[in-house]
Amino acid sequence: MMKSLPQDARERNRSLVLQKLFRRGAMSRADLARETGLTRVTMSELVASLIDDHYVHEVGISELRRPGKPAVLVDIARDGHRIVAIDLSGASMLAGAVLSLDGDVLTRLRVPLPERSTEVLTATIALAQRLIASCDVPVLGLGVGSPGIIDDRGVVLAAPNIGWGGMELQSRLSDALAVPVLVANDANAAVLAERTFGGSQDDVVVVRVGSGLGAGLLTGGRPLRGGRYAAGEIGHVTVDGEGAPRCACGKVGCLEAWLSVPALHGRLGSSSSEQEKVAVLHQAGERLGTALAPVVAALDLAEIVLSGPPDLLGGVFARATVDTLRARTLAPFHDDVSVRLSEQGDDIVLRGAAVMVLSSVLGVS
Amino acid sequence: MMKSLPQDARERNRSLVLQKLFRRGAMSRADLARETGLTRVTMSELVASLIDDHYVHEVGISELRRPGKPAVLVDIARDGHRIVAIDLSGASMLAGAVLSLDGDVLTRLRVPLPERSTEVLTATIALAQRLIASCDVPVLGLGVGSPGIIDDRGVVLAAPNIGWGGMELQSRLSDALAVPVLVANDANAAVLAERTFGGSQDDVVVVRVGSGLGAGLLTGGRPLRGGRYAAGEIGHVTVDGEGAPRCACGKVGCLEAWLSVPALHGRLGSSSSEQEKVAVLHQAGERLGTALAPVVAALDLAEIVLSGPPDLLGGVFARATVDTLRARTLAPFHDDVSVRLSEQGDDIVLRGAAVMVLSSVLGVS
């Protein structure tokens, strides 16, 4: 717990204004005052300070024909800043993008992931520099979604895929780039994207199925961090069942061994009939549902979002997952649990990384 | 999100001071200033206002022999207020107590739980009134731990054991008692007691094994609420396994059917040999470990605390739980997971209810 100063109130109220504008779009100062409970006087001051910082601008006169002085609408200067985001979770590519404050991808840049782990940092810096240089308006910050265990200061404690351990990614990028840098686990970024742009509820899990398997969780609208920054690392939870596969980690029946994309492709490839393929996906969904049931019950989640190849996760898989979940939890509470595929597609980590910047720099999400 | 005022800063800083004193014991104003980062001037004002409200008092001069004016120690007026707590989770008794601000039980009162659900409220009010009347110093508030699903305004949405549905417990008690009232689920109260008095970490689960089975979770030091206020309701998660029992809810293999106290007693009673009894407890622990493994991994918990009959949960059971947990999660992260019995005993809910009052009224925990 930290001391509080009067000026902290100012900072929070500025964020509150930006938040309202971000969600509701253009409003008048008087509207904002009513919405927030602050007075019109204070709101005018707040808006003036935000206009000075180029975060907000006046966009015109309200169309509403009614008695009284017409309202001057203000809105976030959505073209006044850009966000740069980088996704390090790709198996073979570094994906970068410039996004608007609304989270729309404006430009995209992809470069091969260097084979040597020592070169990944320089490649990331170079990519970020190119993206930042391509912007003609100020860049609010850089958000990075990376695989691995990442602490709250952006140190990648462990990322076997890339070969990092104890890599001080955030501070290294910060030193090289002169913009605010935020680094988080890719699945944690993904769940932020899903909440802000996918309309998710405040208690939700995003399960990322790729070369590995990870999850990002939100409880009460806040990201779950975990005691050792390893929340969501459910890839090596074991699930029993017929034909449980051996995992690279040595155990038998790890969730990742059941239903990572390579594992699924492997078993689909050795399936001869269409029926057999359906059975493989059905079984994989069941295994996920079995592993998630205790989590759904313990966290009282209402929504499970899947992020990964739609052809694998879309139909049978998702249905088997939700059926298993419902069968293995208490009906009255978890009957309305939904399992759906993310609509964010391959940009989910990039957009989530952008949310990290929005939320840290503007206090908006 | 709410607007912030300068006076909110004051309120938070007052809580900050109380928090330091609560945790560290008596300190001088200068110590508090250094610890909090506020100036000595501001700290003197804060302490003065807390002394005016009888929350804090001067306790003497620092023993330290050193140059400079001797420090005047101040401390929370631990005898200036009492907390009243009631535990509704007993199978046949209403348990109430008066506690000190340190969470020590000073007096205890137990009355039979009325059979008719309509009489439980009046019995609770009567018990609270007797406890409040027995105090010769002001009562800070009443904390109630109740079974069931309870929303954040203290409405018991559903409590099958008592027969309540939509009972506005907090506001009904509030109307009758003229002290602040806080109501929460018993397991959620329990985990608060464990954190504040049991030295638990910030990411922990307390599993209550009694006539039913429930859990209270803390993530990042904050209680987990859940989308429908049902976080921790893991009693009806199903776990497969040989001899899976049928649950009262209709499903087969519910955790509660495996290892609630009546279920365990049932199976222990029909065991002939000591060896068989050990096997029953071992199996029950395994089932709990299996159900908790995904939760431990997803939340990155480091600590599982069991609350219930020590003779059942103490030895074989806890060991089987931790062994199963370790076997079913990823070694590097969860090798140091500990499973232990709570040291709070039967007072865990009462003390947790007291923490609710401390935390709501004083901002301390």
Added chain:
DNA sequence: GTATGTAAGTTATCCCGCCTAACATAAAGC
């Protein structure tokens, strides 16, 4: 036993942030 140094706590004054009250501005309605 007096001078010096050190640390606690107080007094005076300032800035910052929000508030209320009053006013200027600009439209609609009669």
Added chain:
DNA sequence: GCTTTATGTTAGGCGGGATAACTTACATAC
């Protein structure tokens, strides 16, 4: 044209924290 209604601004006040300078009270050195 006057009233009504609503937006936004100006003026003045209050609360909360900061800095600077002071008083108080001890230990220590000479």
